[in-house]
Amino acid sequence: MKKKLIAGNWKMNGSLAANETLVKAVVAGLPASLTCDVAVCVPAPYLAQVQTLCAGTGIDLGSQDVSAQASGAFTGEMSATMLKEFGVRYALVGHSERRQYHGETDEVVANKAKAALANGITPVVCIGETLAEREAGQTEVVVKRQLAAVIHTNGHCISEIVVAYEPVWAIGTGKTASPEQAQAVHAVLRAQLKAATDKADRIKILYGGSMNAANAKELLAQPDIDGGLIGGAALKAPDFLTIIRAAA
């Protein structure tokens, strides 16, 4: 059976002091034999700090973005080769907050995934519908379009990505998709991946959007839910640890 992945997305939260307290508490509470993969996707200024804190702990480091460009006049951006120097294993791409506030299109997201893959970083490709899209019955169309762009640009490398299904209406709202709602979308995504690669079964499809200590077990029990991308609950060590245990 493939290992589940529990990835924390700290978003724009943290400080040197708070990060140290959080990571040390998570490390102290990790199950002795960890049977799932664990990662934290941290703000860029803290990559070096968290790299050191996580060294030798079994917790992998992730960034919250990566540039599609290799280098040059792209003020504010960070390249995959730079991230690699800090031991970054995962890069979130296309988080709904990036799509919404930074105008990231499906094409930009696909190119970011490509830059990550070319440098040995696993892109965690975030997709998901808004409330208006769900209410208009467009969920499947939207998530398939978002994933299709990444498949189109990345060809056979697609088997190396992680997908995160994050319904926008569930992010930070406390409204989680029900396990059945989430599984239904994950099954659609799995079928789409199967049509693109014969290695689709090994691609992890995470659920994200108000996953927490209380609902994680039921969500993670769904056949096509291979882990979670956790925002708010990843900032509280006891909650993050409960989710890790639910996946282990």
Ligand code: PGA
């Ligand atoms: P949330 O965020 O768990 O706070 O809803 C998830 C995410 O945005 O990745």
